[in-house]
Amino acid sequence: MSALFPFHGGLKTVRHKTESNQTPIQAGILPPRLTVPLRQHIGAIAKPLVQPGDRVLKGQMIGQPDGYISAAIHAPTSGVVSAVDQQPVPHPSGLSDLCVTIESDGEDRWIDREPVDYHRLHPSELRQTIRNAGVVGLGGAGFPSAVKLNLAGRSEPLATLMLNGAECEPWITCDDRLMRERAAEIVAGLQIMAHLLGPAEVLIGIEDDKPEAIAAMTAACAGTSYEVRPVPTRYPSGSVKQLVKLLTGRETPVDGLPVDVGVQCFNVATAYTVYRAIHCGEPVISRVVTVTGQVHRPGNLEVLIGTPFAELIKQCGGYRDGVERLIMGGPMMGFALHSDEAPVTKAANCLLAAGPAELAAELPVLPCIRCGACMDVCPANLLPQQLYWHARAKEFDQARDCHLFSCIECGCCSHVCPSHIPLVQYYRYAKNEIWAQEKEKQRAEQARQRHQARMERLEREKQEREAKLRQKAPVRTEVVPHLDPLISVPSPTKGEGSGQVG
Ligand code: SF4
Ligand code: SF4
Structure with a gap:
């Protein structure tokens, strides 16, 4: 068995996997109405391609990526678009976002699906196919996968392609069931990713409380060089930087990415959607x-x-x-x-x-006693109590200097705090404030640039107008005074240019 490299901190949590992982994945029902947000990913919101009244087919693109870091959105069923407007979306803020609402026609009629022989495609075409299928990280991050599958410009070849099947949150079992039931398809998706990235090794990390998933994935990897590595059940082993450390021993820099240490990581469900996009010609319309x-x-x-x-x-x-x-x-x-x-x-x-059994009891918040328990469990090696002081005092620059944005919001610190301080809420608040301030700064800068551009345009137009006027004006003939000594020239009157002050 290959060596593992434990990460700092983390917790042993009470597991609640068996409540949901004992039965196979069931197909969901087809609801009469679907509300599809155009922003389900990190990056720019997709541009709507439909309007109310349009008929759509299942799998038809209804939102196109707007820029490099963006993702396509597709109709999950066939029917008629009834609205393209703001609707409530799942977000901590409870705010609305632009969505396409589709009234299902009950027929669930697909577009023409065209599987692709990816070996025949140029890498850029293959990435484009994955991008057009709306593939994003399904582990919760939602980062567009086509971007992560492009390592052009990197001088070093990729050391490790890593598949994340750890699923360390105590109640979640969707990846567990997917690995048990669709391991061959996940590995087929992983092969496409490996084809694009050309890594030296491919590792699959799965927590050791999922023996059936480990067995299924190991069987599916037979005949490949891919290695399934069980990792100890310790929260948050499924967090990317922690899994990179566990499997490779490499420490991702505090404000860096795993790719900085030669690792690119995807969730098992993401690999499954890559398989469906390429081998079945189906975009991401379900999960x-x-x-x-x-x-x-x-x-x-x-x-x-x-x-x-x-x-x-x-x-x-x-x-x-x-x-x-x-x-x-x-x-x-x-x-x-x-x-x-x-x-x-x-x-x-x-x-x-x-209910009460699933939620931590709300105990009175007490002052911080500087016990350091939060620091001991922080898997990101941060100083949670210091971050808390800065966030509480609205010292956002200092919070940033303490690597606020490296906090993965795992909640380990809040979990162990004897003073019951909701630490993660403070970090989220500080991050939101910093983002809001940055947006405000950007808006002010854009307004300044717009104003400057307008002034320059007005000045340019003025100069153009004056130039045109000069061109149009009649040529004035200079009158040369007739110096006939017999004609007397009147002398200027007083006060009319005589130079005398009255
Ligand atoms: S665990 Fe709570 S009380 Fe202890 S140092 Fe951290 S914030 Fe303070
Ligand atoms: S929530 Fe942030 S500060 Fe707290 S333990 Fe996790 S990474 Fe560290």
Whole structure:
């Protein structure tokens, strides 16, 4: 067995996997209406390609990527577009965003799907196909995968392509079920990624509490050089930098990326969507979601993007008594939804109906006693109490200097704090404030540039007008005074240019 390299900090959490991982993935129902956000990824929002009244087919592109870091969005079923407008989306802010609403026609009619022989494509065409299929990181990050699959400009070849099947959040099991049931397809997607990146080695990290997934993935990798490496069950081993450390021993720089140390990492579900995009000609229009907690039949559903969360709850037998909060993404790193009418997005890996048993009791917040427990568990090697002081005092520059943006919001520090300080809430607040200030600065700078451009344009137009006037003006003939001594020239009158002051 290859050596593992433990990361600093982390926690042993109480596992709740068996609540949802005992039954196969079920197909989700086709809802009558789907609300598809045009921003389900990191980067620029997709540009809408449809308008109300348009008929669409399942898999048709309805939003095109706007710029390099952006992603395509597709119709999850066939039907008629009823709106392109602001709708509530799953986001901690509870704010709305631009969405395409589709009334399903019940036929679920596909576009023509064309599988691709990727060996025949130029790498740039293959990346473009993946980009057009709307493939983004399905582990929660939502970063456009085509961008990560392009290492042009790097002088060093890639050392390690890593597949993340750790799934360390205590309640989530969608990747576990996907690996058990569709390991061959995941490995086929991984082969396409390896074809593009040409790594020296391919490693697959899976927490050792998933023996069935480890066995299935090991069997699917037979005949390849890919290596499945079980890692100890310790939260947050599924966080990218921590998994890189565990499997390779390499430390990603505090403000850097794994690729800086020669590693590119993708989630297992992302590899699965790459497989579907290339071998089946299908864009990303669905995903597997764990529905767990206080519902009657917890499990994993493969649902269309845009399905309201309420439909998932219904399919899992409805709420049990005592649900206090609906959390998207698990109790450690997830966030509370404002409504169960919000739609499933590409990043939605888990829906937890949380009652008192799933939520930490809200205890009174006490002053920080500088015990250092938060520092001991921080997997990012930060100083959480210092970050807390700066965030609380609104000293955002200092918080930044303490690497606020390297905080992965894992919640380990809050979990162990004896003073029950909601530390992660302070970090999120500080990050949001800094982003808002930066946006404001950008807006002010854009306004300044617009004003300057306008003044320059006005000045240019003025000069052009004056030049035209000069061209149009009649040529004036200079009158040479007749110096006939017999004609007397009148002398200037007083006050009319005589030079005398009256
Ligand atoms: S764990 Fe809590 S009390 Fe202890 S140093 Fe950190 S913030 Fe302060
Ligand atoms: S939430 Fe941030 S500061 Fe707290 S332990 Fe995790 S990475 Fe460290």
